[in-house]
Amino acid sequence: MSVIAKRLAKRSKKQRGFRVKTVVVLATGGTIASVQNAEGDAIAAVSGADLLGAAVLPVDIQVRVEQLFQLNSFNLTPSDMARTLLRVQQVLSDPEVCACVITHGTDTMEETGFFLSLFHDSIKPVILTGSQRSSGDSASDGIGNLQNALIVAVDERTRGLGVLIVFDGEIWSVPETRKSSTLSSAAFDSPHGALGGVLGRQIAIHWRPIRHSLLSAEKLRADSIPRVDIVSCYPGADTTALDAVVKAGASGLVIEGMGAGNPGRDMVRALAPLLAAGMPIVLTSRVATGRAAAIYGDGGGAELVRSGAVLGGLYRAPQLRILVIAALGSCDSPESTHTAVTRFLAHTNTA
Template sequence: MAARDAGERAARVIVLATGGTIASAATDGGGAVAQRTAAELLKAAGPAGVDVQANDLMKVGSYLMTHRDMRTIAAAVAAEVAREDVHGVVVTHGTDTMEETGYLLDLVHESEKPVVLTGAQRSSDAADTDGPRNLREAITVAASPQARGCGVLISFAGKVFAAARTRKFHTLTPEPFATAGGGPIGRVSAEGVRITTRPVRPDPLPPLDERFDSVRVDVVPVYPNADAALAEAAVAAGAQAVVLAGSGAGNGNHAMLAWVKEAVRTGTVVGLSTRVPDGPVVPIYGNGGAVDLVAAGALNLGAVPLFHARMLLAALLSSGAEVDDVLLAPYL
């Protein structure tokens, strides 16, 4: 696999390992647990023709990730891309919450250097594990001049995705990721990396600080017969913001509408998203629908995927910003 264009000197890529399925193996109890080191992952991946340095940040399944863990990853990535001798960074990560970490990293990434997340759907001790190939390809992407200026990427099963709209769409398939409203921006093959679409990114947010660790943003779904009990409980537990996962194009009901009016009046940020995997929030319906919710003060989160929207509000709130439609506009 070509790791660089002809005539280019060997690139240096940093691999930051955080755990996930790519680092997991079965335990005596039968369940797979993250335990492989970055060095072990690189050995299994084989040579990619790139100068690679590895660092173990943590060993956790991404279903255990906290805001503090994500901030730790963001700080480590920023430190590595600041090095003059580094061309790009790869983060190995569990697929369960890769979309959240990837999007958060993209929000604060201010370098032209590629940052690439990858992982696996099959544990490292599986006969058909996909981790080594995915890691080798991610290193190739991080080393490629074509990936510069694309922000944070997810490289998986030969496809390259922009983190900003990419979600996990399948629990088990070896190709679990898809981009809402679009497709991969490039591919990796034996000939190297080919980027066919370049993402348009807003200006980066300031680096995350300790406030991000404890900021609470909850997600409350809308479904038949739903009342406002979960939303009220979220605020009582300390949520600074609540994202409503509305039905259809962002609809609620009369109970949710009454709650939104009171929550906004008392200072809770309410974001309006949708439980539908693809498509934007569009105020079409009244009578408790999105038209009424937005009029009551809920912030229309547009086509930002549901759990990306949660990360966006958490990052903005932790910076001390007053979140409103004007502040959100560049991200929608």
């Protein structure tokens, strides 16, 4: 019998007399699963089962582990996110399962979480977690984050909260949350602040998000996800990058404008015919905080919005790209895609 099997057998004996709650952990790799290779580079290599084997869990939690991927999250694609969504939906359809936890790299955790949140309509929570320090680091934060995620997953107060990120003792609501620090253990932030916190086996919920179920995964195909690109604007930028992504087959665009969302004259002129042809284009800002706004003409955001672009509000380019991908992949027409995007942004950009 393996070491992990022996530990699970001991836990099974301890669980007698308790109301055991079942959580499925989907392991995808990331820093939490990373160790150094011969060159000293961190790569995802530790299995989800081994991560769980190192965790100390309450006796009333039973965990089933599946290895979905073994990738650092900068190598994940929107197709991988769609596959994750479909597996999450299958897992949560099991009446014995109370929640799903996903171990994931922090580089793109906000994007996978955002993608899941656009389709998630179950009362059962989905929780993403990971680490900022690799599994082999003596100060690794991964196992502590995983233990906290499982504690949050089985708490009755998290039912109906949707998709969450649990990290560094805090609970964050998706889709607003985004990575805010490259290396700090306090890796995430949100315009609305943390949803709650974890201390030991106790959790606190400070506020409850208003959830808006937006899209159906019925038409979503993981092997045919539409291409959506981000085009950044900066002083002196021409349309070279824009022309390239359109030629490459972009079905939608996110424009990361200057200031409150101002692309510049050349970009506005080049985007006008794409908008007229029905391409979904969302305008946001390269500034860290604040919402995009249609204020300026002569190459400013107001011109682009008049031509049909949608303001991205408080969301930033990586999040909005996922929104447009999900809408294009699940809607029947340019009109329904535009409606889905604008409805989501109208409902969620309220602060």
